[in-house]
Amino acid sequence: MKTIFVKKADVTDEIIRQAAETIKNGGLVAFPTETVYGLGANGLDDDAVNSVYLAKGRPADNPLILHISNLEMLKLIAKDISPVAKVLMNVFWPGPLTLVLKKTELVSDSISRGLDTVAVRFPAHELAQKLITAADTPIAAPSANISGRPSPTEALHVLEDMDGKIPWILDGGSCDIGVESTVVDVTGDYPIILRPGKITFEDISDLFPDTQYDQHLVAEQGEIVAPRSPGMKYKHYAPKGEIQILSGELLDIQQYIDKHLTEKSAVLTFTQYKIKHKNIYSLGNINRPEEGCAKLFSHLRTFDTLGIEKIFAVMPDKRGVGFALYNRLLKAAGGKVINL
16 A cells, blocks of 8 residues: 655645545544544444554554544443533543543444544644535544554554555644643543643642542552553554663662663663763753653654664653653553663
8 A cells, every 4th residue: 555645835725635535435534633643434333443443553452532523423332421520521522532432323342442432633723624524424543553662653653563554544743742642531420531621630639629530540459450541551652772761869770771881772861860871862941841742752753763672761750741751651650660
């Protein structure tokens, strides 16, 4: 298969129309959102959805998110919408928030993977909205990468993983946020956060003080038999090299790195940490974790290009958006944290 890569300057309404026709006809289109690039398919076409799993090598029990561009589409795929869900939609949609809702009969097991719920997002990115509207169907769109690899925040990242596997890649520039959406279960009386993102626990608990994290998200241990949202069960975002997250005082971290570094190692750190090493990659200011979120996946892909075999990552501040950065690092590291 030849992949059509459309540069940002060339993405016209006509190109979007053609890409939308591909979606309607069961094909796949990679497109930008404000979080990461998505690999889009007609969410109401089982064969198209299953082709997403094949292109990504995605585990068969990992559910997908359906993306909409208006609330009329929501009526097709979700029912019994709770007052909690309606408030969060009103405050945070369009935006980087995915809501887990009760599904309608139109949502097949190819999307929900045996659950009675469906994850839905209304992205804020203009190109994403135009594509969904032109396709006139909810679009299933996990991140547009090979399953387990760092998520793509640039169109060229998608090309690395998907060239020759999908018909279209639409370039929309760099993704502003850089980590996937916050996922919240709103099927009960209070919100339960299943995956952290730009919309934080604090943002949601300001509206609903009873908001909780899912127990598996907090514990980060034990097998999740039926993952309730993407990103809950499997190792994700991993580069080829081993990641170790280092927690402790700066002097202890520097001494550990000095003892273990090699020519094929790299360091992920923050501007406040003046660590000495030739392969230093900054995640920005530790007090502005949104900077780290925007840079993380790109850095991890760079490490693969450089043949880096071991990555030392300084522990981020886990408050607010920092918890999303920590979550992605922890997944990429396979849970490996070194307490110094």
